[in-house]
Amino acid sequence: MKRSKICIGFLTLLGLAVPFLLTSSDVSAKRYNILAVPITSEESVDSSGGGVQNDPFQIGWTDFSGVNGPNFVPNITTKDTARFFNSRNDESLSKCMYNGNRGNGVTFGGGILTWQFGSYLNFYQGNSTNLNYFNIAKCNQTTEFGAVGHGNIPHPEFKEDSFYGLTPVTTAFYKSLLPYYYDYSHIYLSDDAIDVEGVHYKASLKMSDVTNGVIVTKPSSIVIPLGNARTNIVGEMTEGRQIEFDGVFNFPGASPSDPESFSWSPVFLQKGHFQLKIYGMTEENDSSYIQKVDCQLKTRSVQDSALGINEMQVAYTCPFTFDTDFLDDSVYFSLDIGMGTDTPQSDERDNWWIFKTNKDWVYTTAFVITDNDPTPADEPWNETPTGNNIKEAPGSAIPLAEQGGAENADWSSSLINLFGFNFINPFAPIFNLFSNQSACAQIPTIAGMIHSNESQVCPWFNSTTRNIVTPVLGLASVMLVFGFTVRWLGARSGNLFEDSMETEHYSFSRFRRKQ
Amino acid sequence: MIQTVFNVLKIAVIVAICAIFMVAINALISLIVSIIFGNVIGEILALVSMFLPFNALAVFGAIGTATIAILAFLIAKKIFDLTSWGISAI
Numbered sequence: 001m002k003r004s005k006i007c008i009g010f011l012t013l014l015g016l017a018v019p020f021l022l023t024s025s026d027v028s029a030k031r032y033n034i035l036a037v038p039i040t041s042e043e044s045v046d047s048s049g050g051g052v053q054n055d056p057f058q059i060g061w062t063d064f065s066g067v068n069g070p071n072f073v074p075n076i077t078t079k080d081t082a083r084f085f086n087s088r089n090d091e092s093l094s095k096c097m098y099n100g101n102r103g104n105g106v107t108f109g110g111g112i113l114t115w116q117f118g119s120y121l122n123f124y125q126g127n128s129t130n131l132n133y134f135n136i137a138k139c140n141q142t143t144e145f146g147a148v149g150h151g152n153i154p155h156p157e158f159k160e161d162s163f164y165g166l167t168p169v170t171t172a173f174y175k176s177l178l179p180y181y182y183d184y185s186h187i188y189l190s191d192d193a194i195d196v197e198g199v200h201y202k203a204s205l206k207m208s209d210v211t212n213g214v215i216v217t218k219p220s221s222i223v224i225p226l227g228n229a230r231t232n233i234v235g236e237m238t239e240g241r242q243i244e245f246d247g248v249f250n251f252p253g254a255s256p257s258d259p260e261s262f263s264w265s266p267v268f269l270q271k272g273h274f275q276l277k278i279y280g281m282t283e284e285n286d287s288s289y290i291q292k293v294d295c296q297l298k299t300r301s302v303q304d305s306a307l308g309i310n311e312m313q314v315a316y317t318c319p320f321t322f323d324t325d326f327l328d329d330s331v332y333f334s335l336d337i338g339m340g341t342d343t344p345q346s347d348e349r350d351n352w353w354i355f356k357t358n359k360d361w362v363y364t365t366a367f368v369i370t371d372n373d374p375t376p377a378d379e380p381w382n383e384t385p386t387g388n389n390i391k392e393a394p395g396s397a398i399p400l401a402e403q404g405g406a407e408n409a410d411w412s413s414s415l416i417n418l419f420g421f422n423f424i425n426p427f428a429p430i431f432n433l434f435s436n437q438s439a440c441a442q443i444p445t446i447a448g449m450i451h452s453n454e455s456q457v458c459p460w461f462n463s464t465t466r467n468i469v470t471p472v473l474g475l476a477s478v479m480l481v482f483g484f485t486v487r488w489l490g491a492r493s494g495n496l497f498e499d500s501m502e503t504e505h506y507s508f509s510r511f512r513r514k515q
Numbered sequence: 516m517i518q519t520v521f522n523v524l525k526i527a528v529i530v531a532i533c534a535i536f537m538v539a540i541n542a543l544i545s546l547i548v549s550i551i552f553g554n555v556i557g558e559i560l561a562l563v564s565m566f567l568p569f570n571a572l573a574v575f576g577a578i579g580t581a582t583i584a585i586l587a588f589l590i591a592k593k594i595f596d597l598t599s600w601g602i603s604a605i
Contacts, residue, residue, distance in 0.1 A: 427580065429579065430577050432576060443562055445555050445558050446559070460565060460566045461568045465568050469568045472569075474569075478577050482581060
């Protein structure tokens with residue numbers, strides 16, 4: 001083969017790749033709007049002297065310190081539940097920044113609450129005797145909000161050990177987070193807060209210093225604190241140690257035997273990748289150091305529990321390697337997962353799983369935390385919904401959850417098992433060409449050099465383009481290498497398996513003929 | 516017929532030796548790569564790969580695997596030839 005033919009071959013390969021490059025219009029992963037910010041200690045504000053002194057999120061604040069400013073001392077301590085409601089009659093979101101205050105006047109960091117008209121923020125107080133409370137200092141718009149609840153005031157609507165969320169989804173979500181909270185919100189009412197029919201009350205709320213997020217309407221990412229997860233890891237959190245972090249979310253649903261029980265709202269759960277954030281302290285940095293890990297959603301299932309309640313279960317896995325030495329007892333985890341209740345747009349539905357209910361659509365607010373760009377992966381349902389009460393909501397244009405049995409597992413893994421060796425599979429790089437090529441890269445050293453908090457870089461091109469171009473280029477390159485090798489071996493001898501002495505004899509004969 | 520059987524056995528032995536050497540060479544090269552590229556150089560290459568329309572690590576890994584397979588085959592063939600009695604029957 002002449003060099004010109006080789007060049008033509010390379011140009012042909014490039015020509016085949018150009019259409020894939022030109023069609024990659026969506027060069028960036030999906031980005032969700034940040035409609036709220038998390039309530040974490042990192043966003044705490046200076047609450048000394050009462051009132052918020054700054055506006056770190058630059059969204060414009062209205063000083064409500066005079067409306068809901070003064071704290072009041074509650075006398076309710078255990079198993080209290082309350083709701084904040086919003087009286088605005090539009091679709092806007094209310095954001096209010098609150099300060100923390102303790103019973104003895106000592107202040108602590110607050111945060112931001114966000115909620116929408118007609119919806120509620122529910123908080124459940126655990127079995128605690130702390131008399132912590134806070135006051136709403138600033139909101140981004142004029143709004144009247146209040147809280148209703150009970151402590152030692154009996155009310156039929158509020159039951160112990162229950163949640164009353166914006167929707168059952170949120171309620172179930174909160175309940176699923178219970179094992180991971182190390183502190184709970186405390187709701188206290190003033191002595192005159194009794195009426196539940198839209199009368200405004202003064203209330204106090206204490207959010208734990210590191211908590212999850214706030215509530216918005218668009219499908220966005222949420223943060224699930226996994227503070228207790230580190231207890232599953234034994235040993236030192238040293239650099240280079242590999243961990244596989246698995247977790248399961250359980251979302252209880254409606255009970256078909258109880259028509260009064262709440263039902264599921266349509267829940268849109270993000271496909272594919274999530275981010276696990278590892279917070280901890282290092283020797284160089286005594287504040288929280290964050291390492292981000294790319295997680296993969298393994299399965300999603302709907303099943304009937306022993307109590308006859310449909311539950312949605314989501315399982316994920318996060319294999320990662322510690323990129324630094326964390327100080328012992330300083331590490332905790334949180335998981336960013338996309339979830340929403342607004343109907344996704346038609347061009348976004350491929351990135352979301354949709355879980356339907358047996359009742360009408362219920363729109364509510366959901367969580368949003370981060371501006372991370374999770375890259376959705378193409379993974380269908382692992383199981384079909386069970387139970388006879390799961391059917392399409394009337395008037396819905398979205399079809400039921402995907403039917404079909406076995407998960408469309410990565411077929412390269414099956415071939416790996418076929419050609420695999422016991423400990424080392426030398427053919428793994430070949431099969432890795434066909435796996436998902438949308439994984440992000442960790443660059444902790446470079447991030448440290450440029451003093452950046454982002455130690456992870458995700459692909460510029462979308463996963464579809466990379467999943468097509470990578471095996472094409474990889475196989476073409478392998479074939480070229482084999483082709484040139486066979487050509488080289490064939491030039492040495494007429495037969496690959498021929499003895500070298502015969503080769504030399506043949507060459508000598510040719511040389512002699514030329515002379 | 517005998518020659519065909521002999522050739523098949525010969526090929527099978529070569530493949531077995533080749534597989535052993537492929538594993539060993541792969542492990543050795545992985546160790547060398549991890550030492551050389553297991554720091555900033557590797558991160559720079561990973562960063563560059565993120566801006567390419569393909570996963571460079573996977574592509575070069577496949578090329579490396581093919582190269583290792585060829586190298587292992589050549590080594591296996593050479594060892595077989597050195598340990599063979601006389602000229603091959605092919």
